[in-house]
Amino acid sequence: MRRWLVVALPLALLWGRTEKEEVPTSFILEHVKDSYDWHITDIPWGWNPDGSRHYVPIAIPLPRILYHPQRGLSVFFVHGHSEAEIKAELEKRGYTLGADGKIAATDCQPIVDLSLTKTAFQFLLVGLLLLWIGSAAARAYQKSQNGMPTGIARFLEPVIVFIRDEVAVPNLHHHADKFMPLLLTIFFFIWLSNLLGLTPLNSNIMGNITLTFFLALVAFLVIHIHASKAYWSHIFWYPGVPVWLKLFMMPIEVIGMFSKPFALMMRLFANILAGHLMMLSMVGLIFILAAVLKSMAAGLGISVFSVLLGLFVMALETLVAALQAYIFTMLSAVFLGVAMEESH
Secondary structure (H helix, E strand, O other): OOOOHHHHHHHHHOOOOOOHHHOOOOHHHHHHOOOOEEEEEEEEEEEOOOOOEEEEEEEEEOEEEEEEOOOEEEEEEOOOOOHHHHHHHHHOOOEEEOOOOOEEEOOOOOOEEOOOOHHHHHHHHHHHHHHHHHHHHHHHHHHOOOOOOOOHHHHHHHHHHHHHHHHHHHHHHHHHHHHHHHHHHHHHHHHHHHHHOOOOOOOOHHHOHHHHHHHHHHHHHHHHHOOOHHHHHHHHOOOOOOHHHHHHHHHHHHHHHHHHHHHHHHHHHHHHHHHHHHHHHHHHHHHHHHHHHOOHHHHHHHHHHHHHHHHHHHHHHHHHHHHHHHHHHHHHHHHHHHHHOOOO
16 A cells, blocks of 8 residues: 555654645545556655655556557556656657546547556456466365365365355355356455455555446346346246236336446445545544644654554454455355246
8 A cells, every 4th residue: 555554653753844735635546546557655755945755656667558550559668656757758759648647649649548557457466366376276186195285275275165155055056066166266356356455565456446347247247148037037027917017117127137236346346445545544644643733743643543543444454355255256146046046
């Protein structure tokens, strides 16, 4: 995270000369929104000529991938975090940064922007970690002489058995084995993404509504591709009720088709985003009070409360990381099982 709890107390000691204009009111939103570089944190380093604090950003630039009709494909890195630095780097290559934050060509030609953002990069990172973990577990089982798990497989087996026995089998019955790969992928992807969000890696991909939307879209498509005829008949022409009531219930059932994935999307997004905002707000209290009162003692005093409360929120978020992965997986299995249920 941008300013994580481990360094909160030392940073409070360095905040003694902070001016009121430097109250960190924007760094929280900068942390949770997407960007074109992997910005980890800012380190206070000296003072500016006007007496304000000078910061040195610790950021890893991500590749900008642009296609221009005349110049073709361009892949380059923009070194700099501020808007002025980014504009200067882009103008060297014939591009500019619009008011909406999007890159455009200076010759007004339409371009295709395939640049790798922080969310996309961390999405790929989580995917590679899952691939490595799964491959390591498979190799552990292959090397085992008596079928007993070893290494990382010893940790994964209870979780996999739990998902199978408590999520898949009760809801999908004889279809459980068919959909176990999907349910396990959803669970471990969300869980690992949430755990990385609790580290100083500025990871908040489950707090990005675009990613939760596509997870919910995958669940929606799988549910309705495998839905039975009985499921569709209960939506468009509810059996066993008068015609006038069928016409009344059909739009309600159609709305229900889309409200379920919408609930999956919003529940995951809102819970993870709220946890990040709470932790950052607790740490931000140190800087706000020190800046408003212009007192190092005030920042030091509130830091004890902020760090303790922040640690409590972080412990709570560790539980929420697994809980939200379980809830998303469970509801996906429940909705899929209902859709596949045959009429009696």
